[in-house]
Amino acid sequence: MSADVTRLALPDPLPLDGGGVLDQVVIAYQTYGELAADGSNAILLCHALSGDQHVASLHPVTGRPGWWSRMVGPGKPIDTDRFHVVCANVIGSCMGSTGPASAAEDGAPFAMRFPVITIRDMVRAHIALLDALGIERLHAVVGGSMGGMQALSLAANWPERAGRVLAIATSSRHSAQNIAFHELGRQAIMADPAWSGGDYYSAQIQPAAGLAVARMAAHITYLSEAALTGKFGRNLQDREAKSFGFDADFQVESYLRHQGSGFTRRFDANSYLYITRAMDYFDLAEEHGGLLANAFAQTGARFCLVSFDSDWLYPTAESRHLVHALNASGAPVSFVELSAPHGHDSFLLDVPALDRVVKGFLDG
Amino acid sequence: MSADVTRLALPDPLPLDGGGVLDQVVIAYQTYGELAADGSNAILLCHALSGDQHVASLHPVTGRPGWWSRMVGPGKPIDTDRFHVVCANVIGSCMGSTGPASAAEDGAPFAMRFPVITIRDMVRAHIALLDALGIERLHAVVGGSMGGMQALSLAANWPERAGRVLAIATSSRHSAQNIAFHELGRQAIMADPAWSGGDYYSAQIQPAAGLAVARMAAHITYLSEAALTGKFGRNLQDREAKSFGFDADFQVESYLRHQGSGFTRRFDANSYLYITRAMDYFDLAEEHGGLLANAFAQTGARFCLVSFDSDWLYPTAESRHLVHALNASGAPVSFVELSAPHGHDSFLLDVPALDRVVKGFLDG
Numbered sequence: 001m002s003a004d005v006t007r008l009a010l011p012d013p014l015p016l017d018g019g020g021v022l023d024q025v026v027i028a029y030q031t032y033g034e035l036a037a038d039g040s041n042a043i044l045l046c047h048a049l050s051g052d053q054h055v056a057s058l059h060p061v062t063g064r065p066g067w068w069s070r071m072v073g074p075g076k077p078i079d080t081d082r083f084h085v086v087c088a089n090v091i092g093s094c095m096g097s098t099g100p101a102s103a104a105e106d107g108a109p110f111a112m113r114f115p116v117i118t119i120r121d122m123v124r125a126h127i128a129l130l131d132a133l134g135i136e137r138l139h140a141v142v143g144g145s146m147g148g149m150q151a152l153s154l155a156a157n158w159p160e161r162a163g164r165v166l167a168i169a170t171s172s173r174h175s176a177q178n179i180a181f182h183e184l185g186r187q188a189i190m191a192d193p194a195w196s197g198g199d200y201y202s203a204q205i206q207p208a209a210g211l212a213v214a215r216m217a218a219h220i221t222y223l224s225e226a227a228l229t230g231k232f233g234r235n236l237q238d239r240e241a242k243s244f245g246f247d248a249d250f251q252v253e254s255y256l257r258h259q260g261s262g263f264t265r266r267f268d269a270n271s272y273l274y275i276t277r278a279m280d281y282f283d284l285a286e287e288h289g290g291l292l293a294n295a296f297a298q299t300g301a302r303f304c305l306v307s308f309d310s311d312w313l314y315p316t317a318e319s320r321h322l323v324h325a326l327n328a329s330g331a332p333v334s335f336v337e338l339s340a341p342h343g344h345d346s347f348l349l350d351v352p353a354l355d356r357v358v359k360g361f362l363d364g
Numbered sequence: 365m366s367a368d369v370t371r372l373a374l375p376d377p378l379p380l381d382g383g384g385v386l387d388q389v390v391i392a393y394q395t396y397g398e399l400a401a402d403g404s405n406a407i408l409l410c411h412a413l414s415g416d417q418h419v420a421s422l423h424p425v426t427g428r429p430g431w432w433s434r435m436v437g438p439g440k441p442i443d444t445d446r447f448h449v450v451c452a453n454v455i456g457s458c459m460g461s462t463g464p465a466s467a468a469e470d471g472a473p474f475a476m477r478f479p480v481i482t483i484r485d486m487v488r489a490h491i492a493l494l495d496a497l498g499i500e501r502l503h504a505v506v507g508g509s510m511g512g513m514q515a516l517s518l519a520a521n522w523p524e525r526a527g528r529v530l531a532i533a534t535s536s537r538h539s540a541q542n543i544a545f546h547e548l549g550r551q552a553i554m555a556d557p558a559w560s561g562g563d564y565y566s567a568q569i570q571p572a573a574g575l576a577v578a579r580m581a582a583h584i585t586y587l588s589e590a591a592l593t594g595k596f597g598r599n600l601q602d603r604e605a606k607s608f609g610f611d612a613d614f615q616v617e618s619y620l621r622h623q624g625s626g627f628t629r630r631f632d633a634n635s636y637l638y639i640t641r642a643m644d645y646f647d648l649a650e651e652h653g654g655l656l657a658n659a660f661a662q663t664g665a666r667f668c669l670v671s672f673d674s675d676w677l678y679p680t681a682e683s684r685h686l687v688h689a690l691n692a693s694g695a696p697v698s699f700v701e702l703s704a705p706h707g708h709d710s711f712l713l714d715v716p717a718l719d720r721v722v723k724g725f726l727d728g
Contacts, residue, residue: 018608116608176592176616180584183617186610187580187624191573193557209555216548217581220541225676228540234647242645244382244480246550246637250644252540253547260551273610280614281606283598312589 006030007096010128014091017118023105027129028096029053029088032072033080035135042135043078043362044126044162045087046143046150049218049275050267052095053087056080061266067348070355077359083139088129090122090150092274097125100270101201111270112198119146119282123153127161140164140362144347145314146275149282152322155303156284156295165299166361168306168354169347171318172292172325173283178313181221182276185214189269198270211269212260219259224310224343228252285325292325303333304361306347306354313344334361370394371460374492378455381482387469391493392460393417393452396436397444399499406499407442407726408490408526409451410507410514413582413639414631416459417451420444425630431712434719441723447503452493454486454514456638461489464634465565475634476562483510483646487517491525504528504726508711509678510639513646516686519667520648520659529663530725532670532718533711535682536656536689537647542677545585546640549578553633562634575633576624583623588674588707592616649689656689667697668725670711670718677708698725 007028013021030053035042045055047067056072058065072078072085089097092114100114130138141162143151148170155165171178189195192210200206223231232252236242239249248254288294303326307319316337326333338353340346347354371392377385394417399406409419411431420436422429436442436449453461456478464478494502505526507515512534519529535542553559556574564570587595596616600606603613612618652658667690671683680701690697702717704710711718 112610116610173598175589176596176598176614177584177589179598179614180580180592180616180620183612183614183620184577184580184584187621188552188555188577190610191552191577192555213548213552213555213577216544216551220544220548225539225541228544232540234537234540234543234650246476246480246554246641248547250540250543250547252544256544256547257551277610286598 008129008132010125011132012128014121014125014128016115016121018116020115022091022098022115025091025098025125025128026096026102027088027091027098027125029086029129030055030057032056032085033083035084039135039137040139041082042084042086042130042138044130044138044141044154045072045078045085046126046141046147047087047090048143048145048147049279050215050263051147052093053089054095055085055087059266070350071358077355078142078362079359083362086130086133086135088126090275091125092117092122092271092278094268094271099268100198100274101268109201111201114270114274116277117274118278119149120153120157120287122278123150123157126150126154127158130161136161138162140166142166142358142362143170144168145170145344146279149279152284152295155299155301156288159298159300162301164304164361165301166304166306166358167322169308169311169314169344171314172285172322174280179280181217182280184217186273186276188213188217189273195269198273200269206264207269208261208264211264211267211272212257214272215263216256216260219256221313222343222345224312224341226310227341227343230341292321293328296326296329296331299329299331301331303331304357305333305335306357307337308340308342308344308346308351309337310341311344311346372493372496374489374496376492378485378489378492380479380485382480384479386455386462386479389455389462389489389492390460390466391452391455391462391489393450393493394419394421396420396449397447399448403499403501404503405446406448406450406494406502408494408502408505408518409436409442409449410490410505410511411451411454412507412509412511413643414627415511416457417453418459419449419451423630434714435722441719442506442726443723447726450494450497450499452490454639455489456481456486456635456642458632458635463632464562464638465632473565475565478634478638480645481638481642483513483642484517484521484651486642487514487521490514490518491522494525500525502526504530506530506722506726507534508532509534509708510643513643516648516659519663519665520652523662523664526665528668528725529665530668530670530722531686533672533675533678533708535678536649536659536686538644543644545581546644548581549640550637552577552581553637559633562637564633570628571633572625572628575628575631575636576621578636579627580620580624583620585677586707586709588676588705590674591705591707594705656685657692660690660693660695663693663695665695667695668721669697669699670721671701672704672706672708672710672715673701674705675708675710
């Protein structure tokens with residue numbers, strides 16, 4: 001499936017939750033399917049921490065299929081014969097939207113001069129993009145994990161902009177354990193001397209070792225204990241017996257090393273710092289007077305929440321917490337906990353029940 | 365409580381599971397309480413990954429009370445008025461027993477020339493120590509976490525040496541997730557340029573940044589999600605509002621940084637590599653023809669297993685798996701899952717029910 005790679009310069013400076021504005025913001029985005037003449041069929045798809053706008057087309061760096069190719073396309077659950085799908089790289093990221101690797105006013109990369117952003121800032125940039133594209137009201141906003149946070153933030157802060165909100169495997173706030181894993185990753189990056197306080201762009205190398213460790217930590221949280229056992233157990237990697245050394249004897253070690261090193265070829269370490277920080281700061285209730293139901297007081301949207309029973313990163317209890325708040329605010333909400341063995345990553349993987357839920361909610 | 369710090373040179377080379385022998389092994393150990401004239405009251409206490417022989421006396425480096433001061437002492441659950449408690453630093457560690465920081469035959473530190481050891485090798489060294497001390501048969505062998513693995517290994521491989529086996533918050537093998545977390549820690553250490561392939565001793569600095577990250581990862585696994593939430597939640601550290609920066613805004617971040625950096629002042633990074641490797645290699649069934657019950661075919665000991673409902677590192681299912689094997693082998697075993705909110709660390713913390721179980725099993 002082909003798609004246009006497009007970049008758009010926002011016409012106005014972007015106000016930020018931390019104060020101040022971000023000037024000359026560029027948003028890289030992809031669209032799939034035609035926008036209807038009346039503009040009624042647009043879906044904003046929000047990507048997760050390490051995702052990007054390449055939802056359903058080949059990734060320009062890795063050459064691999066887009067991260068939700070199984071879900072988005074002609075005749076697929078998010079049917080591009082019917083819907084106009086927009087997916088924008090979040091600000092702070094590194095696939096074309098303005099982030100720490102972008103040039104600041106002085107021409108040098110922002111690096112750590114980039115402002116700390118929030119999930120709401122990311123969504124504010126999405127809204128500015130939709131404005132520029134002439135999409136006044138979305139048929140739906142959809143996202144999993146950090147994408148789900150953006151969907152919820154859009155519903156809470158721009159309630160008139162979306163008719164449906166589909167949030168998968170997500171949470172209304174980061175727990176202490178969520179923060180702990182992200183802090184671990186940030187410390188791994190910052191401990192790498194190649195990080196150099198974030199000023200590594202001129203050296204043409206990035207703190208790959210630290211970023212790989214951060215990614216390894218994250219990957220452990222994306223899979224359930226049962227999934228790791230089912231996938232790897234204590235199986236050895238390409239050998240008959242333990243080496244009594246420090247090679248990757250076990251398949252799970254080899255897998256993690258591969259995930260870690262592969263990630264460093266497509267992702268910027270400073271972006272990892274900024275995006276994890278935005279997620280840790282996310283607390284939808286706190287933004288709305290400490291009461292989560294308040295966040296949805298103005299919404300007229302229909303909501304659908306999906307959790308997975310094996311997800312220990314954003315467990316079902318987090319989705320239930322959201323459902324209770326939506327109930328309290330009087331919003332129509334459907335909720336399903338799906339059974340899938342893969343852990344948090346289930347939202348990206350082959351879970352036919354998810355396909356049915358997504359299709360049913362968007363078409364219905 | 366005072367105690368003699370003692371080191372003993374083993375008279376014979378120590379055979380290793382990986383092949384070969386370790387020559388001139390020194391074991392650092394502590395004892396508490398008097399050995400009975402008939403030698404019948406000795407308890408071998410086995411320490412965990414980051415523990416050492418300073419069970420119930422001030423730690424010489426940190427100046428803090430021993431790691432199980434609450435459990436071991438006169439009138440305490442492991443009553444030193446009654447029992448002679450022996451605790452030895454495991455080989456591979458760094459508190460006086462032979463490990464990677466020790467001098468090899470050429471006078472230079474072993475560093476990564478130290479052989480990869482196993483849990484059974486650690487226990488083999490304990491047995492050699494007991495031989496040297498003239499302790500033929502233990503009243504009991506006791507340990508939590510990696511200490512529990514040692515207790516089980518002793519029961520399986522030297523079945524005549526202990527009358528009782530108390531294994532707390534432990535497992536018969538490392539799961540894929542257990543291995544994953546350890547591999548993450550090892551990669552963090554090895555990614556630190558100060559590690560220098562393990563040859564950092566002459567530089568007088570160790571790969572502290574990498575070791576701190578490894579320790580942070582481990583600490584996340586030692587506490588339950590609920591314990592982290594109860595202890596820290598999303599509370600901010602010494603500030604009224606988020607800083608919109610990368611300081612430790614959240615208490616959980618500050619806690620992890622503190623745990624990480626504190627650890628580097630008392631623990632050797634290479635020891636961390638070797639000991640985590642030994643734990644990852646641990647698979648008691650594999651050592652005994654693939655059937656866990658076989659491991660206990662020769663035992664005449666009584667067993668007591670304890671797990672904690674909030675421990676997700678070595679969850680109750682692992683203890684149950686052991687209980688089933690012990691039942692199959694005909695060994696007398698009592699098992700209790702205790703309710704405690706602290707996660708894996710519960711075995712070190714104030715859990716009065718654990719005190720009663722320990723005292724009851726050792727005294728009964």
